[in-house]
Amino acid sequence: MEQRSGMLLLAIMCLIVFSRSETVDVDVNFKAKKYSLEINNKLKLLNKRGVKNIKSENGDIVDCVDIYKQPAFDHPALQNHKIQTQPSFQFASQAPSPSPSHSPSPSPIPSPIRSPVQNDHNSSQIISQYWQRSGSCPDGTIPIRRIRRRDLLRAASFERFGMKNAAPNSYSTNDDIGTVYINKTRVDLGPQINRSAAILVTTGYSYIGAQGDINIWNPKVESPDEYTTAQIWLRNGPGNDFESVESGWMVNPKLYGDSATRLFVYWTVDSYKSTGCFDLTCSGFVQTNKDIALGMPLGPVSSEAGPQYQTTFSINKDVNTGNWWLRLGQNVAVGYWPPGLFSYMKQGPATLVEWGGEVYSSKVKNNRPHTATAMGSGNFASGLDGYACYVKQVRIVDYSMQLKYPEWVGSFVDEGNCYSAQNYAQSLAYEPTFYFGGPGRYYNYCP
Numbered sequence: 001m002e003q004r005s006g007m008l009l010l011a012i013m014c015l016i017v018f019s020r021s022e023t024v025d026v027d028v029n030f031k032a033k034k035y036s037l038e039i040n041n042k043l044k045l046l047n048k049r050g051v052k053n054i055k056s057e058n059g060d061i062v063d064c065v066d067i068y069k070q071p072a073f074d075h076p077a078l079q080n081h082k083i084q085t086q087p088s089f090q091f092a093s094q095a096p097s098p099s100p101s102h103s104p105s106p107s108p109i110p111s112p113i114r115s116p117v118q119n120d121h122n123s124s125q126i127i128s129q130y131w132q133r134s135g136s137c138p139d140g141t142i143p144i145r146r147i148r149r150r151d152l153l154r155a156a157s158f159e160r161f162g163m164k165n166a167a168p169n170s171y172s173t174n175d176d177i178g179t180v181y182i183n184k185t186r187v188d189l190g191p192q193i194n195r196s197a198a199i200l201v202t203t204g205y206s207y208i209g210a211q212g213d214i215n216i217w218n219p220k221v222e223s224p225d226e227y228t229t230a231q232i233w234l235r236n237g238p239g240n241d242f243e244s245v246e247s248g249w250m251v252n253p254k255l256y257g258d259s260a261t262r263l264f265v266y267w268t269v270d271s272y273k274s275t276g277c278f279d280l281t282c283s284g285f286v287q288t289n290k291d292i293a294l295g296m297p298l299g300p301v302s303s304e305a306g307p308q309y310q311t312t313f314s315i316n317k318d319v320n321t322g323n324w325w326l327r328l329g330q331n332v333a334v335g336y337w338p339p340g341l342f343s344y345m346k347q348g349p350a351t352l353v354e355w356g357g358e359v360y361s362s363k364v365k366n367n368r369p370h371t372a373t374a375m376g377s378g379n380f381a382s383g384l385d386g387y388a389c390y391v392k393q394v395r396i397v398d399y400s401m402q403l404k405y406p407e408w409v410g411s412f413v414d415e416g417n418c419y420s421a422q423n424y425a426q427s428l429a430y431e432p433t434f435y436f437g438g439p440g441r442y443y444n445y446c447p
């Protein structure tokens with residue numbers, strides 16, 4: 001008797017599961033059939049044959065691809081590129097010195113160089129990725145997250161797979177343009193359409209490097225075509241036509257198919273219009289590291305009032321080769337953007353650096369109800385250590401080749417009631433830590 005009812009229950013459960021997956025899959029199946037040729041061609045273009053593949057516990061597949069067969073070599077500017085295996089630079093840390101006499105008014109945020117940040121109460125530096133438990137790539141190869149049919153089927157368009165939505169060519173002066181005052185000068189950050197940011201900005205120097213320790217969280221993303229990042233940007237060029245190299249962590253269900261916190265890189269040379277992409281989903285970034293896979297989950301993540309896990313994200317131009325290197329943690333080189341990709345940043349430096357978070361959603365600004373996609377930890381910046389997402393050890397490098405706290409900084413937020421920012425120091429004797437983030441939709445504050 002018991003067995004029979006058990007069977008019946010099983011049958012009913014199967015029925016529910018089947019009918020559910022059927023309705024969900026009709027659309028996808030239709031799309032898959034209709035575009036099967038396009039999808040196959042795109043997959044062939046995107047994925048390079050690996051000498052080994054590793055199935056990660058989360059279902060992702062990592063292909064170990066010959067380092068000279070990676071996507072970068074499909075780029076016309078990189079046909080005969082010779083890989084630089086390690087960066088050649090070393091930067092001296094500037095010794096903490098007393099405040100310089102000039103003060104960067106009217107910014108309310110004090111920014112001169114002071115003693116290093118207060119003790120990291122309880123934070124561990126990590127650059128571990130869960131897939132590493134399932135295997136490792138041999139020398140001479142790099143790990144690449146395989147793009148699957150289902151990844152393409154989620155994308156809004158095959159052509160723009162792996163790309164951010166483009167900013168419009170021209171834009172009028174309105175709420176959607178980010179501006180910040182730094183050293184009494186108005187700085188145009190470009191159009192912020194469908195975007196809400198909480199960032200620390202510096203400009204006024206020639207930046208050949210920037211870095212920061214960012215703690216890792218897993219904020220909620222409300223709808224699959226939204227994403228949330230914590231990252232650093234190095235930019236050059238006008239607000240509507242800039243070049244940018246970026247890295248950090250991100251939750252992006254549309255791109256990756258789940259809500260895990262993943263390591264990413266991004267680049268563009270035309271403010272996201274037609275160039276660049278996340279990770280290795282197009283040709284551009286040259287990877288040299290065989291242990292770190294772009295687009296794969298990073299962890300463990302920090303918890304409220306509990307242990308904090310952070311990673312140093314560091315991007316520096318190697319002045320000997322012109323390559324813009326990404327390093328993580330304590331000096332682990334991941335790879336670089338070659339100068340051939342850029343115009344401004346080919347010979348030149350970056351002129352703007354940003355640290356912080358960005359939420360991409362069409363339900364921001366005046367579109368109500370606001371998205372409940374969170375930024376950072378999901379807590380406001382005022383939560384400080386243990387609760388808020390932070391950037392510690394904010395550093396830049398200019399042609400003096402010294403790592404230093406940027407003298408001229410300003411905080412920028414699109415919607416302070418939804419996602420806030422605070423460049424906070426316990427006292428003027430310490431350099432500030434940048435805290436940022438928020439829940440998005442939040443009672444009457446962010447309706």
Ligand SMILES: *[C@@H]1O[C@H](CO)[C@@H](O)[C@H](O)[C@H]1NC(C)=O
Pocket residue numbers: 183203204205408
């Ligand atoms: C900041 O402003 C002061 C006064 O206008 C100027 O002398 C200085 O060069 C500026 N600094 C930067 C980095 O732009």
Ligand SMILES: *[C@@H]1O[C@H](CO)[C@@H](O)[C@H](O)[C@H]1NC(C)=O
Pocket residue numbers: 122305306307308
């Ligand atoms: C500090 O970190 C350890 C392990 O990383 C953890 O067990 C402990 O709870 C943390 N303490 C605080 C106060 O966050």
Ligand SMILES: *[C@@H]1O[C@H](CO)[C@@H](O)[C@H](O)[C@H]1NC(C)=O
Pocket residue numbers: 165166167168193194361362
């Ligand atoms: C903003 O979002 C809307 C709605 O999803 C979309 O049609 C538009 O292309 C987006 N624009 C940008 C610049 O992201």
